[in-house]
Amino acid sequence: MLALILLLIVRAIYVIRGIRSEKPDLARRDPVKTLVVLGSGGHTTEMIQLLQQLKHESYTPLVFVVADTDITSMRRVEAFGARQPDSIYRIPRSREVGQSYLSSIVTTLWSFLHAFGIVLRIRPNVLLCNGPGTCLPIAIVTLAYRILGLCEGRIIFVESFCRVQSLSLTGKLLYHVVDLFVVHWESLQTKFPRSKVVSTFVPHRKT
Numbered sequence: 001m002l003a004l005i006l007l008l009i010v011r012a013i014y015v016i017r018g019i020r021s022e023k024p025d026l027a028r029r030d031p032v033k034t035l036v037v038l039g040s041g042g043h044t045t046e047m048i049q050l051l052q053q054l055k056h057e058s059y060t061p062l063v064f065v066v067a068d069t070d071i072t073s074m075r076r077v078e079a080f081g082a083r084q085p086d087s088i089y090r091i092p093r094s095r096e097v098g099q100s101y102l103s104s105i106v107t108t109l110w111s112f113l114h115a116f117g118i119v120l121r122i123r124p125n126v127l128l129c130n131g132p133g134t135c136l137p138i139a140i141v142t143l144a145y146r147i148l149g150l151c152e153g154r155i156i157f158v159e160s161f162c163r164v165q166s167l168s169l170t171g172k173l174l175y176h177v178v179d180l181f182v183v184h185w186e187s188l189q190t191k192f193p194r195s196k197v198v199s200t201f202v203p204h205r206k207t
Helices: 002-021 042-051 073-079 101-122 135-147 169-174 186-191
Strands: 034-038 062-067 087-091 126-129 154-158 180-183
Touching (some): 034 073, 042 073, 101 135, 126 135, 135 154, 154 169
Parallel strands (some): 062 087, 154 180
């Protein structure tokens, strides 16, 4: 038992060190099984804009994970005329707005239990997320399965466009363990050199 634990620790160190030291190279010829976590509000809007940049034939099948109390995200996907997913999974939200931190421990554990089943069923090549708390259990579980060799599980985290000087809480937690960390502002990239600045996919409103 001790030998197995040590083996897992060594494997975890190897995978995480590889993530932190290697330059992200996600290019491939085969279709990429893509798992996308939709947040709510602005997170969903930004993710829809991002998804519209992806080539259909390269990122397929496309699977969405949505919080079970989120009743607006899929409506927004339809309203924007964005690409529809091949399948959708629901997951309990880790923490509702206004929920106490003590009670959120229980709901977070419940969310993690669901995440283990969802990720194992999908075994994504790529996980794409942009900051909602819902993505944290999915991202951590994806990393765990990658360490265990159960899925490829490359993680792309796209920080919210509104984050100019600091990372979101989810971003801070995942910064060191994702394959590609995307920000939109050079001021933020300077503070977090592992990140990559990209031209924003969020259209500016005309004034």
